Amino acid sequence: MRILLLGGSSFLGRAFASESLTRGHDVTTFNRGRSGTDLPGVEALRGERDSADDLARLVEGRHWDAVVDTSAQQPAQAALSARLLRAHADHYTFVSSVHAFSDWPALVVDETSPLHPCPADTPPDQPPGNPLKAGCERAVLEGFGADRTLILNSGLLIGPHENGGRLPWWLERMARGGPVLAPGDPDRAMQVIDVRDFAAFGVDVLVAGRTGRFVTTAPAGNVTFGEFLATCAEVVGEPTGAGGDVRPPAELVWVADGPLLAEGPDSVEPWSELPLWAPDVPELAGVWLADTGRARAAGLRCRPFAETARDTWAWLRQRGPAADTDADGLKGRQGAARRTGIVPAKERRLLAALA
Numbered sequence: 001m002r003i004l005l006l007g008g009s010s011f012l013g014r015a016f017a018s019e020s021l022t023r024g025h026d027v028t029t030f031n032r033g034r035s036g037t038d039l040p041g042v043e044a045l046r047g048e049r050d051s052a053d054d055l056a057r058l059v060e061g062r063h064w065d066a067v068v069d070t071s072a073q074q075p076a077q078a079a080l081s082a083r084l085l086r087a088h089a090d091h092y093t094f095v096s097s098v099h100a101f102s103d104w105p106a107l108v109v110d111e112t113s114p115l116h117p118c119p120a121d122t123p124p125d126q127p128p129g130n131p132l133k134a135g136c137e138r139a140v141l142e143g144f145g146a147d148r149t150l151i152l153n154s155g156l157l158i159g160p161h162e163n164g165g166r167l168p169w170w171l172e173r174m175a176r177g178g179p180v181l182a183p184g185d186p187d188r189a190m191q192v193i194d195v196r197d198f199a200a201f202g203v204d205v206l207v208a209g210r211t212g213r214f215v216t217t218a219p220a221g222n223v224t225f226g227e228f229l230a231t232c233a234e235v236v237g238e239p240t241g242a243g244g245d246v247r248p249p250a251e252l253v254w255v256a257d258g259p260l261l262a263e264g265p266d267s268v269e270p271w272s273e274l275p276l277w278a279p280d281v282p283e284l285a286g287v288w289l290a291d292t293g294r295a296r297a298a299g300l301r302c303r304p305f306a307e308t309a310r311d312t313w314a315w316l317r318q319r320g321p322a323a324d325t326d327a328d329g330l331k332g333r334q335g336a337a338r339r340t341g342i343v344p345a346k347e348r349r350l351l352a353a354l355a
């Protein structure tokens with residue numbers, strides 16, 4: 001098949017490229033050449049997806065069997081690409097998110113759950129926000145046609161080349177060793193999918209010409225937070241090189257949600273300061289409980305978390321520190337407007353006060 005990836009060079013798009021090439025498909029990637037490198041073997045085309053001229057140049061004289069759009073965040077972007085690709089591709093897979101559902105993260109969601117009421121013609125350049133993916137979905141369906149469109153609502157993605165700094169942050173924190181602030185309840189069931197499993201499923205269903213919608217993530221409870229952190233600690237503690245580079249062990253120190261959320265200068269921000277920490281509060285009751293029955297029935301298979309953690313650590317070791325990592329091991333995200341990870345001095349203060 002001829003497959004066009006709108007994006008394709010960073011994380012999930014890269015995994016789609018890799019999976020498609022492995023299966024012998026012809027892959028074109030379209031991106032600006034900023035976020036990553038295109039895999040050898042793809043036809044890499046440069047352009048700005050917000051530009052009608054760049055998209056017109058992309059499609060001129062070309063036709064693809066399938067488009068995979070991992071990069072639209074704004075309804076206006078999705079509307080433009082769906083409209084311009086309508087006559088140049090047979091099938092459109094749009095990677096959306098569980099964020100598109102208005103009930104998430106408070107309630108369990110499935111393919112029938114209501115979407116946020118964001119319209120397809122939302123003006124461009126909106127500030128980031130959960131409802132935008134719902135507008136993107138509507139724009140693709142309107143522009144390309146529901147009979148040729150597949151929507152994949154992704155849950156939390158992890159794995160090699162991760163660009164969100166969640167699993168990498170925990171692995172790097174464990175590698176620094178010593179007492180590690182482990183937030184919340186170790187028995188809290190999570191739901192995290194390896195990006196390679198997502199891409200394998202995505203290629204399966206697009207090759208089969210499936211349409212409609214799949215909530216695509218691991219089965220609820222595929223790992224607990226306690227297993228997640230313990231596995232991260234174990235993986236970085238393993239000898240990794242010819243020199244048998246064994247690191248000092250990380251020691252998990254569990255602190256309940258309540259004291260970490262308490263008002264004050266050392267209150268901890270869930271999710272970003274301690275990545276993936278979702279306190280057990282009603283507003284987040286469904287965060288790790290999306291119903292994946294339809295995707296599993298269609299063939300979605302998920303590898304054990306330990307394999308993802310090991311492979312991601314191997315990738316991090318090979319890559320070295322990210323370009324945007326500062327002296328505290330914190331990472332800039334989205335143009336450094338937000339940061340991932342707790343400041344070490346704050347972590348030490350909290351451990352001394354609460355452990």
Ligand SMILES: NC(=O)c1ccc[n+]([C@@H]2O[C@H](COP(=O)([O-])OP(=O)(O)OC[C@H]3O[C@@H](n4cnc5c(N)ncnc54)[C@H](OP(=O)(O)O)[C@@H]3O)[C@@H](O)[C@H]2O)c1
Nearest residue numbers: 007008009010011012013031032033034035049071097157
């Ligand atoms: N990470 C998660 O846990 C999670 C959860 C739910 C849903 N999702 C969704 O899954 C998708 C995964 O994204 P990804 O980063 O892994 O995909 P990706 O395709 O690997 O990376 C994004 C690509 O889009 C390109 N791009 C970005 N803006 C562009 C523009 N204006 N014009 C042209 N190309 C542009 C980037 O390259 P250049 O910057 O070089 O142009 C890059 O190749 C996203 O839609 C995200 O919302 C992710």
